[in-house]
Amino acid sequence: MCQSAAVDSGEADRARATRRGLYPNLEPHARGVLDVGDGHHVSWESSGNRDGHPAVVLHGGPGSGCRPWHRRLFDPAGYRIVTFDQRGCGLSTPHAADPGVDLSTNTTGHLLADLERVRTHLGVDRWLVTGGSWGSALALAYAERHADRVRAMVLWGVTAARRSEFDWLFRGGAGAFFPEQWERLTNAIPNDKRHLDVVDAYAELLFDPDPEVVRRSAEGWCRWESATPSWPPTTGLDERFEDPRFALGLARLVTHYVRHDAWLPNDDVFRRLEVLAGIPALLIQGRFDFQSPLGSAWAIHRRWPSSELIVVDEAGHAATTGITDQIVEATDRLGR
Numbered sequence: 001m002c003q004s005a006a007v008d009s010g011e012a013d014r015a016r017a018t019r020r021g022l023y024p025n026l027e028p029h030a031r032g033v034l035d036v037g038d039g040h041h042v043s044w045e046s047s048g049n050r051d052g053h054p055a056v057v058l059h060g061g062p063g064s065g066c067r068p069w070h071r072r073l074f075d076p077a078g079y080r081i082v083t084f085d086q087r088g089c090g091l092s093t094p095h096a097a098d099p100g101v102d103l104s105t106n107t108t109g110h111l112l113a114d115l116e117r118v119r120t121h122l123g124v125d126r127w128l129v130t131g132g133s134w135g136s137a138l139a140l141a142y143a144e145r146h147a148d149r150v151r152a153m154v155l156w157g158v159t160a161a162r163r164s165e166f167d168w169l170f171r172g173g174a175g176a177f178f179p180e181q182w183e184r185l186t187n188a189i190p191n192d193k194r195h196l197d198v199v200d201a202y203a204e205l206l207f208d209p210d211p212e213v214v215r216r217s218a219e220g221w222c223r224w225e226s227a228t229p230s231w232p233p234t235t236g237l238d239e240r241f242e243d244p245r246f247a248l249g250l251a252r253l254v255t256h257y258v259r260h261d262a263w264l265p266n267d268d269v270f271r272r273l274e275v276l277a278g279i280p281a282l283l284i285q286g287r288f289d290f291q292s293p294l295g296s297a298w299a300i301h302r303r304w305p306s307s308e309l310i311v312v313d314e315a316g317h318a319a320t321t322g323i324t325d326q327i328v329e330a331t332d333r334l335g336r
Contacts, residue, residue, distance in 0.1 A: 168293065
């Protein structure tokens with residue numbers, strides 16, 4: 001663990017006075033690696049005010065890892081900001097891109113248990129739970145199991161990890177809006193795997209004994225992941241996927257989770273939303289989100305009376321300026 005100077009009140013006042021959108025860059029005041037069992041070690045960081053409102057960020061993917069901008073979603077004078085890399089990604093080990101990696105102990109149940117281990121390790125009683133995309137589904141699943149540990153929630157790119165939502169994005173639904181990109185994804189499947197579901201086919205290709213097959217498959221999958229977050233669609237490979245280790249790790253984890261319905265059968269998260277009654281929540285959604293369509297956020301909001309749905313016109317799934325502005329405003333509101 002390493003320590004650095006805490007945020008002083010003068011810095012925080014200047015940040016509030018000059019801020020437009022995200023708060024200024026912020027370095028962690030503590031970090032560590034937690035042994036969570038099964039041979040996994042989870043990397044975590046804590047930033048902001050050590051005595052502030054605890055808040056945790058659940059990143060997307062699965063497999064995206066936390067980024068420095070996640071810390072900038074919170075007022076550093078008011079929040080103790082916890083970020084951590086879920087199993088298999090970021091600085092957590094083993095990494096899903098490692099040769100011979102075993103993903104059998106990387107499931108939603110394991111991630112939820114890891115989150116509780118991080119909370120107890122850091123001595124947090126209750127916290128603001130935030131997350132985007134896959135992180136929003138993981139946040140909902142966590143809150144339904146540990147409602148007494150959740151003070152409030154801020155979610156964006158909202159999804160409940162329903163089978164219908166996975167089918168939309170990864171089994172052809174969104175291809176109606178991205179036909180060229182979808183055709184490129186499916187045409188790359190070799191003939192001997194054409195009988196398989198597209199997700200199952202890629203899940204096998206990403207573990208092929210031929211490294212070149214693995215590389216091409218990861219790039220092909222990530223080209224699809226690159227096309228759908230924004231409108232108009234991205235024609236090439238998103239910058240983050242230019243790192244082949246990141247691309248392979250994310251592709252393996254996404255296909256691993258999707259082919260198992262994220263171990264949340266029968267739309268489990270969506271059906272249990274009544275457990276969250278009374279937990280305040282702000283749901284932030286781009287109107288042109290093609291990865292997690294607005295209808296899903298609307299349906300979740302309708303079943304969750306203590307939630308508020310904020311629709312950002314002209315925004316998609318990516319956490320661009322309009323989305324991040326609303327996230328920061330939401331954390332500001334809940335931190336008062």
